[in-house]
Amino acid sequence: MALKLFSVMIFLVLNVSFSKAALDVHYYDRTCPNAEKIILEAVRNASMHDPKVSARILRMFFHDCFIRGCDASILLDSTPQNQAEKDGPPNISVRAFYVIDDAKAKLEQACPRTVSCADIITIAARDVVTMSGGPFWNVLKGRKDGRISRASETITLPAPTFNVSQLIQSFGKRGLGVKDLVALSGGHTLGFSHCSSFQARLRNFSSVHDIDPRMNIEFAQTLRQKCPKPNKDRNAGQFLDSTASTFDNNYFKQLLAGKGVFGSDQALFNDYRTKWIVESFARDQSSFFREFAASMVKLGNFGVIENGEVRLNCGVVN
Ligand code: HEM
Numbered sequence: 001m002a003l004k005l006f007s008v009m010i011f012l013v014l015n016v017s018f019s020k021a022a023l024d025v026h027y028y029d030r031t032c033p034n035a036e037k038i039i040l041e042a043v044r045n046a047s048m049h050d051p052k053v054s055a056r057i058l059r060m061f062f063h064d065c066f067i068r069g070c071d072a073s074i075l076l077d078s079t080p081q082n083q084a085e086k087d088g089p090p091n092i093s094v095r096a097f098y099v100i101d102d103a104k105a106k107l108e109q110a111c112p113r114t115v116s117c118a119d120i121i122t123i124a125a126r127d128v129v130t131m132s133g134g135p136f137w138n139v140l141k142g143r144k145d146g147r148i149s150r151a152s153e154t155i156t157l158p159a160p161t162f163n164v165s166q167l168i169q170s171f172g173k174r175g176l177g178v179k180d181l182v183a184l185s186g187g188h189t190l191g192f193s194h195c196s197s198f199q200a201r202l203r204n205f206s207s208v209h210d211i212d213p214r215m216n217i218e219f220a221q222t223l224r225q226k227c228p229k230p231n232k233d234r235n236a237g238q239f240l241d242s243t244a245s246t247f248d249n250n251y252f253k254q255l256l257a258g259k260g261v262f263g264s265d266q267a268l269f270n271d272y273r274t275k276w277i278v279e280s281f282a283r284d285q286s287s288f289f290r291e292f293a294a295s296m297v298k299l300g301n302f303g304v305i306e307n308g309e310v311r312l313n314c315g316v317v318n
Contacts, residue, residue: 023140023304027119032111036123036139042103043127046096051245054128055191056096061125062187062299063094064118066174067153069303071146072117075100075314078151088154093194097314100124104314117314118143122300129296132190134247137293140300144308147317160197160262164271167264174302176295182268182277183291184299188240188261189251195227195236198261203229214266216258223261240265252282 028035047053064074067085075097078084085091100120107115119141130136158170171181201212202224211220226238240261241251251265255278260266268274281288309318 023142023301025138025140027141028111028115032107032114034110035107035115035119035141038106038110039103039120039123040127042099042106043124044131046099046102047128047131050096052192053096053099054132054245056094057099057121057124057128058187058190060094060096060100061121062184063091063154063157064121065299065302066157066170068146068148069305070118070122070143070300071303071305071308072121072143072311072314073146073149075117075121075311076149076317077315082149083151084149085151085154086149088151090154090157091151100314104311108312113310113312116143116145116308116310118145118304118308120314125300126296128190129247129292132245132247134189135289135293137297140297143304144306145311145314145317146305146308158264160193160264161200162264162267164267164274167267168273174299176298176302178273179277179291180295180298182274182281183288183295185265185268186249186251186281186288186292188265189243189247189249191240191244193237193240193261194234195231195238198223198238198263199227199229199231201263202227212263212266214258214263214270215260219257219259249281249285249288252278252288256282 043053043057060074064070064072067073074085074091074094076084076086078087086094086097100117103120103124104117107120122143123139123141126137126139156170158167162170167181168178171177176184201215202220203210205212211217223238227236238261241254243250254260255266255269258266260269269278281291312318
């Protein structure tokens, strides 16, 4: 009897500490049946005018979820009293917030006060992947928007200089494993980086090596030309893979050839804990697509809050 009571108590404790807002694929079926269609249309329109939108939205989702969970805290504007995440150093280069605002404005017309900004980012991130040739998956919905956003917290985002232990730790803190780390890093199949994020690899890398020895030497020369020193062009940089507007497994093939742009990318091929996963994704695009979709769902569940709100305007709390 005592044992039974003890097991029930353990069950209750576990259940309480692991409970989180229940997300559901059908969350808006009755309250806003066209929600996903409206979001897709906004994303598609924006991408037609600006092909950079896809990469920007995918990165926005990652940065939102890593700080305070997927609660759209990245969309809140700074106020005189508070510098928000948007203005934190790693987020200065995150753009395309207007696409989410545009979708939100249309959703407020179709079904007022119903679809959270956090769900809009999550659905838009799936859409840009699918539109770019990547996998489709069903998005769980029902997230609420947070009321807190602090620029100082963005310092906990992983840096492009991280080694694999640091990356594993950073992802682990968000409930993501080693396979998730490698699959999600495949997000770098899309988009662009400014020189500032990788130029330390190109000159005076260490006391022994001028160039990061893990980097393909011809690739290093190309990057040096793109990022001369001193570099007067603040917009200069490099596409993260040679097919940067197509979602494919080319990013992993490039790591095998020493052509990862960031130290944190190339490190994945140079560490026994992650190398075999990089190799398997480079060999088999469909396994990358499967794992990427699964890891995006997992990332989208991180830190989802129950006591938030559905913001009326994604840039300000209600
Ligand atoms: C593993 C740790 C990661 C690090 C250290 C990292 C770092 C960076 C850096 C430094 C940039 C370039 C910023 C710039 O110079 O403009 C970048 C771009 C980008 N990142 Fe990551 N990232 C990581 C993971 C991810 C994940 C998990 C995703 C999505 C699933 C992602 C998606 C992107 C995309 C799409 C871009 C291109 C953005 C654009 O073209 O505007 N990254 N990342």
